[in-house]
Amino acid sequence: MQGLQTNYLTPTGREEAWRFTPLARMGGLHDGTVVRSGESSLFLRTGLTSGVTFAQVAPDAIAPFSQSDDAVVLHARSEVTAISHLSIDKGITLAEPIYLGRKSVAGEYSRIKISLGVNAHAKVILENSGSTILGEDLEMELGAGASLTFISLQEWSADTVYSARHHAILDRDASLESIVVTLGGSLVRILPTVEFRGEGASVSLNGVYFASAGQHQEHRLHVDHLVPRAKSRVNYKGALTGDKAHTVWIGDVFIRAAAEGTDTYELNRNLLLSDGARADSVPNLEIETGEIVGAGHASTTGRFDDEQLFYLMSRGIESDDARRLVVRGFFAEIIGHIGAEDIQERLMTHIDTELSRVGA
Amino acid sequence: MSTLEIKNLQVSVDTEAGAKEILKGVDLTIRSGETHAVMGPNGSGKSTLAYSIAGHPKYKITGGSVTLDGVDLLEMTVDERARAGLFLAMQYPVEVPGVSVSNFLRTAATALRGEAPKLRTWVGEVKDAMNALNMDPAFAERNVNEGFSGGEKKRHEIMQLELLKPKIAILDETDSGLDVDALRIVSEGVNRAKAANDLGVLLITHYTRILRYIKPDFVHVFAAGRVVEEGGPELAEKLEESGYAEYVTQ
Numbered sequence: 001m002q003g004l005q006t007n008y009l010t011p012t013g014r015e016e017a018w019r020f021t022p023l024a025r026m027g028g029l030h031d032g033t034v035v036r037s038g039e040s041s042l043f044l045r046t047g048l049t050s051g052v053t054f055a056q057v058a059p060d061a062i063a064p065f066s067q068s069d070d071a072v073v074l075h076a077r078s079e080v081t082a083i084s085h086l087s088i089d090k091g092i093t094l095a096e097p098i099y100l101g102r103k104s105v106a107g108e109y110s111r112i113k114i115s116l117g118v119n120a121h122a123k124v125i126l127e128n129s130g131s132t133i134l135g136e137d138l139e140m141e142l143g144a145g146a147s148l149t150f151i152s153l154q155e156w157s158a159d160t161v162y163s164a165r166h167h168a169i170l171d172r173d174a175s176l177e178s179i180v181v182t183l184g185g186s187l188v189r190i191l192p193t194v195e196f197r198g199e200g201a202s203v204s205l206n207g208v209y210f211a212s213a214g215q216h217q218e219h220r221l222h223v224d225h226l227v228p229r230a231k232s233r234v235n236y237k238g239a240l241t242g243d244k245a246h247t248v249w250i251g252d253v254f255i256r257a258a259a260e261g262t263d264t265y266e267l268n269r270n271l272l273l274s275d276g277a278r279a280d281s282v283p284n285l286e287i288e289t290g291e292i293v294g295a296g297h298a299s300t301t302g303r304f305d306d307e308q309l310f311y312l313m314s315r316g317i318e319s320d321d322a323r324r325l326v327v328r329g330f331f332a333e334i335i336g337h338i339g340a341e342d343i344q345e346r347l348m349t350h351i352d353t354e355l356s357r358v359g360a
Numbered sequence: 361m362s363t364l365e366i367k368n369l370q371v372s373v374d375t376e377a378g379a380k381e382i383l384k385g386v387d388l389t390i391r392s393g394e395t396h397a398v399m400g401p402n403g404s405g406k407s408t409l410a411y412s413i414a415g416h417p418k419y420k421i422t423g424g425s426v427t428l429d430g431v432d433l434l435e436m437t438v439d440e441r442a443r444a445g446l447f448l449a450m451q452y453p454v455e456v457p458g459v460s461v462s463n464f465l466r467t468a469a470t471a472l473r474g475e476a477p478k479l480r481t482w483v484g485e486v487k488d489a490m491n492a493l494n495m496d497p498a499f500a501e502r503n504v505n506e507g508f509s510g511g512e513k514k515r516h517e518i519m520q521l522e523l524l525k526p527k528i529a530i531l532d533e534t535d536s537g538l539d540v541d542a543l544r545i546v547s548e549g550v551n552r553a554k555a556a557n558d559l560g561v562l563l564i565t566h567y568t569r570i571l572r573y574i575k576p577d578f579v580h581v582f583a584a585g586r587v588v589e590e591g592g593p594e595l596a597e598k599l600e601e602s603g604y605a606e607y608v609t610q
């Protein structure tokens with residue numbers, strides 16, 4: 001049974017969902033051949049407060065789960081027997097963010113569920129680091145009127161492979177703000193996906209990525225407007241430098257026939273800092289009803305804006321410093337929203353280091 | 361005492377139909393303390409002159425020279441020209457997303473002065489410069505020119521002029537987009553910079569309005585890529601009445 005399922009699922013690279021991914025570098029996450037220790041890397045950094053629980057639970061205890069046809073998610077679901085479940089009770093408003101971290105585990109499939117009860121409000125920061133091969137199924141479920149800020153940081157070691165689906169399910173009037181930051185890793189493939197189940201819910205999905213020579217960073221967004229009056233905003237910004245730096249951004253937004261009053265806009269900007277890097281950017285909007293508030297997308301990929309550099313340099317600022325200011329500014333728009341000074345500083349320092357390394 | 365000397369300057373831009381000549385031999389000399397007004401019809405090449413002197417990459421110099429105190433400016437990079445003492449207040453100041461005004465000003469001052477300004481005096485310096493131009497201190501935390509109104513952008517340019525203390529300033533239509541009060545405030549800023557640093561000014565404008573506040577020593581009429589007439593302040597008055605017809609048809 002297991003074997004059959006595995007064969008059936010294994011991507012060949014010709015599938016739409018895999019056509020940009022170098023399967024040979026997936027570390028066996030896509031076909032189940034990854035060597036895993038059986039341990040779970042996820043741990044809670046911060047203490048628990050009243051109304052918050054963090055526990056390992058059997059899948060049956062918190063089913064049902066969302067549908068997925070992603071090979072890595074399906075492997076994770078068929079293997080993992082304990083889900084890391086972070087739960088915030090209804091009506092709870094957390095004053096401080098909850099930090100999740102990783103301890104060192106060489107190879108792993110993982111399942112995480114973050115549940116917010118009705119009218120619960122929380123901020124969760126997932127700090128991913130270390131050297132590993134990790135396939136993950138992460139689900140966030142927001143009750144009616146709940147709000148979640150979810151920040152995931154990819155500060156992986158240079159050899160890490162991380163393939164994950166970060167799936168959000170929103171009930172009526174719930175809201176999600178997510179910030180995905182991808183800097184480290186050899187291959188990072190994240191599927192930030194959204195399923196609106198109740199009217200009036202909203203999401204703001206933001207991301208920044210910086211790919212250096214040889215890195216593959218893929219972000220495939222999928223926002224499904226199934227119900228009326230939901231709102232989605234997507235803003236992902238990336239910079240690339242060095243030979244064979246490759247980024248992929250896919251923005252699939254579906255507005256179903258029932259989704260009247262939908263308001264959606266998605267944006268992806270890529271800054272090419274050198275030759276030899278490649279940014280693929282594919283916005284895709286499918287609309288089945290005309291009764292919407294707005295729907296749009298924009299995608300740009302280009303080099304430095306000459307006018308900006310000229311303006312800065314005309315004030316005496318040297319070319320290298322002007323470029324650094326522009327790139328910092330490019331990322332600051334999103335990183336500045338993380339709201340944790342130490343993290344923001346750490347990420348900007350990382351970007352500065354990358355920039356000075358390539359002499360941009 | 362500084363001198364900006366423009367001799368027989370010829371400039372073209374690349375277009376889809378090939379190189380297009382815009383400046384066809386411009387001669388102008390601006391010394392410290394002098395104010396030169398340049399007036400001319402739309403499209404005559406005034407901004408091209410300003411950008412070419414500052415070193416904008418879009419413009420190709422095909423002939424002539426520009427020197428500051430005898431040193432060839434055209435051989436320098438854009439930032440080197442600024443550090444040599446040149447300032448350009450742009451007709452359309454550029455938005456730089458994510459870069460705060462305060463960070464930008466400090467980076468510029470550090471580059472121009474060769475060392476970072478002392479923090480405790482610097483903060484006061486910026487505050488004074490903003491106050492002098494009636495700018496809300498909140499602008500310091502906003503991104504450079506982002507979402508600024510037309511008039512706010514121009515004030516921001518002149519605030520930089522006062523703060524960065526160049527030897528020679530080119531002001532490209534600094535007056536356009538300003539209301540009556542802002543025009544006076546901005547003009548006073550230019551006059552303060554002139555008085556404080558013996559600034560030489562090349563002032564590009566369409567209207568004599570600003571010349572009532574900033575008194576020109578010389579007025580140059582610009583048409584079809586060259587200076588076609590020169591005179592004193594009275595020339596500006598004459599242009600206001602009779603327009604450029606006689607220069608454009610010649």
Ligand SMILES: Nc1ncnc2c1ncn2[C@@H]1O[C@H](COP(=O)(O)OP(=O)(O)OP(=O)(O)O)[C@@H](O)[C@H]1O
Nearest residue numbers: 373374375380382401402403404405406407408409
């Ligand atoms: N890329 C280009 N292709 C074709 N023509 C160009 C290009 N760039 C500039 N020009 C032309 O160069 C000429 C001079 O432009 P410039 O901006 O210097 O005029 P100006 O005197 O500053 O005008 P205004 O008073 O409207 O500001 C204009 O006719 C303009 O159309």
Ligand SMILES: [Mg+2]
Nearest residue numbers: 406407408451
């Ligand atoms: Mg102009």
